[in-house]
Amino acid sequence: QYYKEPYRPQFHYTPEKNWMNDPNGLVYHRGKYHLFYQYNPGSHTWGNMSWGHAVSTDLTRWTQLPDPLGLRAAGFESGNVTEAFFSGGAISDPDNTSGFGIDEYGPLVAIFTLFYPQDLTHANGQLVRAGTQAQGIAYSNDDGLTWTQYEGNPVIPSPPSEYADQYADFRDPAVFWHAASKNWVMVVALSVLHKLLIYTSPDLKKWTQVSEFGPVNAVGGKWECPNLFPLPVAGDARRLKWVMIISLDPGGPAVGSGTQYVVGSFDGKTFTADAESIRETPIPDQTSSLDSAVTTYTQTANWMDHGPDFYAPISWTGVPNYGRVAIAWMSNWDYARDIPTSPWRGAMSVPRVLELRTIGGALRLVQRPVDGFEALVQPTPLYANAWGTVEEGRVALDVSGKALDVRMSFRAAGSTGVFGVALRAREGQETVVGYEFATERMYVDRRKSGSAVVTKAFPGVYHAPLAAGDDGRVRIRVLLDWSSVEVLGGLGESTITAQIFPDDEGTGITMFSTGVAEQVEVEVRSVDSAW
Numbered sequence: 001q002y003y004k005e006p007y008r009p010q011f012h013y014t015p016e017k018n019w020m021n022d023p024n025g026l027v028y029h030r031g032k033y034h035l036f037y038q039y040n041p042g043s044h045t046w047g048n049m050s051w052g053h054a055v056s057t058d059l060t061r062w063t064q065l066p067d068p069l070g071l072r073a074a075g076f077e078s079g080n081v082t083e084a085f086f087s088g089g090a091i092s093d094p095d096n097t098s099g100f101g102i103d104e105y106g107p108l109v110a111i112f113t114l115f116y117p118q119d120l121t122h123a124n125g126q127l128v129r130a131g132t133q134a135q136g137i138a139y140s141n142d143d144g145l146t147w148t149q150y151e152g153n154p155v156i157p158s159p160p161s162e163y164a165d166q167y168a169d170f171r172d173p174a175v176f177w178h179a180a181s182k183n184w185v186m187v188v189a190l191s192v193l194h195k196l197l198i199y200t201s202p203d204l205k206k207w208t209q210v211s212e213f214g215p216v217n218a219v220g221g222k223w224e225c226p227n228l229f230p231l232p233v234a235g236d237a238r239r240l241k242w243v244m245i246i247s248l249d250p251g252g253p254a255v256g257s258g259t260q261y262v263v264g265s266f267d268g269k270t271f272t273a274d275a276e277s278i279r280e281t282p283i284p285d286q287t288s289s290l291d292s293a294v295t296t297y298t299q300t301a302n303w304m305d306h307g308p309d310f311y312a313p314i315s316w317t318g319v320p321n322y323g324r325v326a327i328a329w330m331s332n333w334d335y336a337r338d339i340p341t342s343p344w345r346g347a348m349s350v351p352r353v354l355e356l357r358t359i360g361g362a363l364r365l366v367q368r369p370v371d372g373f374e375a376l377v378q379p380t381p382l383y384a385n386a387w388g389t390v391e392e393g394r395v396a397l398d399v400s401g402k403a404l405d406v407r408m409s410f411r412a413a414g415s416t417g418v419f420g421v422a423l424r425a426r427e428g429q430e431t432v433v434g435y436e437f438a439t440e441r442m443y444v445d446r447r448k449s450g451s452a453v454v455t456k457a458f459p460g461v462y463h464a465p466l467a468a469g470d471d472g473r474v475r476i477r478v479l480l481d482w483s484s485v486e487v488l489g490g491l492g493e494s495t496i497t498a499q500i501f502p503d504d505e506g507t508g509i510t511m512f513s514t515g516v517a518e519q520v521e522v523e524v525r526s527v528d529s530a531w
């Protein structure tokens with residue numbers, strides 16, 4: 001299958017047609033990575049929420065499978081949805097703790113939020129109020145093609161009694177096996193209260209609430225799609241920390257939706273944030289020499305990504321050796337419904353390998369593309385050049401393209417002003433990726449990124465802190481696809497992800513400086529299509 005409609009991502013997952021939002025049910029099972037996602041089987045706008053399904057062996061070349069049976073909104077065919085499947089996770093249950101298994105591999109079990117748009121009485125007699133979000137499970141013994149809902153659903157019908165009034169904002173369970181306590185652990189959001197509840201279960205059916213976490217750090221919008229996992233500190237295999245990812249909408253670092261993380265410890269019941277991961281005092285906005293009117297950066301959180309289009313990331317369960325890979329929905333609720341793509345709407349980020357590293361005295365999440373993506377990058381550069389100094393001005397580089405891996409590096413000391421490249425450039429159109437030496441920040445400017453002006457919320461400039469590496473050089477890598485940039489700074493401790501909608505004719509690359517940039521290197525490689 002080869003997709004080539006306007007804006008169709010070439011190395012980011014998209015469904016053939018229809019609407020997609022959050023990644024769901026990420027599980028590695030019997031040699032395959034499963035990617036489920038929020039999906040509308042009927043159209044390319046949000047609604048009829050069901051799960052879609054794709055599989056891959058390298059997290060990069062995906063095969064979309066038929067819509068999974070049993071995870072489709074009830075009543076979709078008749079146009080009167082009575083039960084929808086919101087976001088959640090999936091696990092492989094090799095020891096058959098759930099009793100749902102029929103062979104030596106054990107079942108796949110999906111754990112999701114059941115959303116009830118109207119009052120309903122379940123077959124088992126449970127009454128449900130309109131607007132309710134409850135947690136349910138389903139199992140599959142055929143690698144996720146067909147699912148059976150557990151007859152005891154919902155397994156968590158409502159929040160604990162002290163939060164009973166939050167029944168309509170109780171969602172997005174993430175479940176994993178905690179070997180030390182021999183329990184399944186669930187993290188689920190009380191979205192409006194900025195709280196995460198932790199439950200445990202021996203069998204995925206009976207759940208006991210054991211703790212809560214939050215609010216901390218960014219609370220500018222509803223908390224959604226939490227994800228909790230262990231992560232070793234790079235270079236120190238004995239030091240195991242825990243990371244809590246929390247999406248929030250609005251209140252992100254750019255506009256609308258965004259994702260923060262908190263580093264801490266977990267004892268099987270309680271997640272405790274490290275003191276250094278808590279940010280009590282917002283650092284005031286730094287004034288940008290570019291355009292202070294569009295600079296909204298405030299470090300009230302540890303942002304997982306500083307751009308507008310990296311939301312609801314969760315990680316694969318069941319990956320051996322603490323391997324931890326996350327993928328995000330590459331969009332933003334502020335304008336997701338308006339992006340100019342058809343017959344699909346919504347794309348995933350490149351899957352990112354996660355690590356913890358000590359950078360600038362603190363433990364930071366660092367991210368790099370999975371090996372499967374690296375295999376799409378042509379080893380020999382299309383273009384490579386080096387300059388002792390780049391003076392003020394603009395130079396068109398002798399290279400062009402729509403799906404590229406662009407790497408630039410330069411010395412911080414002695415450099416001044418702003419240095420960068422304009423991608424997908426033509427007269428009047430460009431997506432700028434640059435670095436501001438005085439404030440030590442990289443940025444993406446998509447104010448002129450295409451003729452398709454999505455909405456008022458879409459154009460903008462997004463900054464992320466980025467210091468030079470130990471060798472005094474600043475490193476920025478851009479994964480450019482037909483309708484997005486993913487920018488990775490340094491070792492991957494800072495990232496900016498943004499959608500763009502340029503004209504097809506805009507393929508040029510221009511290097512620019514507003515001051516002096518020292519010891520510059522630029523390399524451009526083509527990236528093969530994953531289809």
Ligand code: FRU
Pocket residue numbers: 021022038049086087113171172224225312
């Ligand atoms: C996040 C979210 C989730 C919810 C799902 C519904 O983007 O709002 O909280 O489960 O999308 O599609």
